[in-house]
Amino acid sequence: MTLASVARLALLAGLAAAAPHARAQAPDTLRLDAVLGALYADNPTLQAARLDARALARRGDQVGALPDPTASVMVAPYPILTARGTQRSQWRVEQMLPWPGTLGLRRDAADAAAEAARIGADVTALDLGQRATRAYADLVRTQEAAEVVRSFQARLDAFAEAAAVRYEVGRGPQGAVLQVQLERQRLAERLIELGRQRDRAVQALARVLDRPGLTVGRVVTPPPALPTDLDLDALALGLRPEVAQAQARIVQAEADVALAERAYYPDLGVGVVYTDVAPADAPPTATGRDALGLMASVRIPLGRDRLRAGVDEARLRQRAAQARLQATETAVQADVADALSDARRAAESVALYRDVLLPQSLTTVESALAGYTTGTVDFLAFLDAERARFQVQLGLVDARARLLDAAADLARAVGLTTPAVSPLQDR
Template identity: 30%
Template sequence: MNKLLILLLLLSTSLHAQSLEALVEEVRANNPALKALESEYLAARERAPQVSQLPDPELGLGGFPLPVETRLGPQVLRVSATQMLPWFGTLSQKEKLEITKAKAAYERIGAEALNLLFELRQAYLQLYEIQHSQTIIQENLQLLDALEQLALAKVESGRATLADVLRVQLKKEELLQQLALLAEAEVPPTVTINQLRQRELQAPLSLNDSLVFTALPFQQDTLEAYLRQYHPQLRMLQQQQEVSRQMIALNDLNTRPSFGVGVDYIMVNERTDMMVPSNGRDILMLRATIKVPLFREQYRAREREEQFRILGLSQQEDNALSRMLAMVEQAYSNHRAAMLQKDFLEKQISLTQTTLQILQDQYSAQGGDFAELLRLEQDLIRYRLQWLKASVQTHLAKSKIEQFVAIK
């Protein structure tokens, strides 16, 4: 009955089997945090066309309740138009500033994507280890079932005691308790993965990958230069520094005069009390204005503000790079430690399986130390779980490095 239940469970979960690559694509396509950042980037791109245009012209209309008398007649209506003109290059500098801001917003998308994908891979590897640990324990339970049947046969033949059967049953209860705990441990990584891909939080996941020990396809001594050039978080900080430099350039242009040109049209009625040459001729007046920024302290303060911001962002960049390199070094160390266990554990598993077979044959033929047989059975499951954990550790170390090594 238990075997049938396990088989049905495996068949049902296989319908939901997911590979890591498929989950990554789902997160890229569906994660709301990435969509929100992309919307912010698209909004930032629309700023450049807004600031690169001339200011709107000003139109004016005025009347004269008390007409101003002139030699040619009374003034009755004034129509005016004014266009302000910033200093040469100011509009293009404003556009360049907004484009740089949009580039910083774009790099933020890449930085968030790397963090989310690492969170996904971490949860995936955790779930992978849990599910394959369950498989190892279930296989061990089948071996214990066989040992229990063997012990019962020995008891019936009078060549063993009931204690051997009870020892097997105790070990089986321990493993069943481990399976129950592992089933509960599946919940946190499953919820994390489903939340990242915007699915039902409790939707079951069965992973169809088969992971073995993996190598690190990265040259550690070249990572620092690579990170500075390609990592989106560092590129974002670099773009933010460039934003401040563009702000300084714009601030310098704002200290220059700006100009205005305009035209006034004044309607004049004809005089009725006398006739003069050009009687009632309208007036057309051309105007030019200049705005001179005399009070310079605000501009000097703005420049100092941006210089301090550049310094702070540069320090953030150095700190972020230092933190990344420290985490990369830890990942390499964890990978080396896991690889050191590989040959040892594989050798132990092979020797233990051989010894177990010998002792089981010996016990079946003439009896023997059943406690030693059970101890070796527990050693075998421990070695297999350690091998699984070490192999997963190599993939986790690789994922940690991939969190910082952005794809070009």
């Protein structure tokens, strides 16, 4: 067996042994849909926002109800002589009645504020989902990059063995052995850095899920597909909670304007008065019978300057709410265009690495391996070809992670809770 054959067999044996090791999977896998499901069910920040909205929804029943009646009693420690006899005490009950329609407007304003708060919880859910997806994308990136590094490490072991064989028989330079050793050292340092990055991603995910001490095995996610035949602007305007929240604020502002205008009208009061009269012989008109009377009252709105200021404030807030809706719709359309552009560029980058650069690097490695085994290409040239393939593989990993980040940003821009559902559903 020639020296070239020995080196080739050692190299190919090492590469064959490295392949299954690089693709080994841990049994405990974590999927993105499971992460988002746990987030939406258990995140305390999201739960707090939802509970606040539910609490605010009870305010309509409070402000839309009649005010409590007023009861009073007057007892005369000294006799009060009246035409009917001596008055001992007087009992009074009064109910204030806001101008018709006022209570309904108060309820409408409170319900609109509660609806805005409920939609605010949906905004929080979208923000948390985007953060969780980005942390998950970091986990995917570090995991796949570590697999690429370990696979290259295994191939370097085979390279080292082949270089050592040629060096021992005087057919290869010692520099080849040193180059392999330095490359292995750099890969070990890169694995350490990837480990640190993975730990940071796990902790970021733990913070979003509110799970201290979270441990993650292997993460699995299919690549998202980008929409091609959907009107994303119209879809986003219909799905984005910020738009619905701005519309709820307009409804609240309209009710506040109507309430401010209704303040010009008086509130009415009705009541009953019962007078306790003691039996007596004097005066001659005394009957000794108790008295019952009806009463009415009016709250007169005299502060016209104050009322006009209240109406002006409410109308200005209404105009501000309408302006915010317009600004929100513009921002939504800009967000969609920006996120869609980033997603398409990321998808193009993935396609470039997967369909062009990676096949070219594999062809270069195969050509260099053939030349190395026949002695027409030196070891360092072959190692450079392997380095180029390694860098392309890492570039593909980074491009896939950027695509998942871009899909998360696009889902957030459109108003979807996850990039794994329509319109970003996997092909």
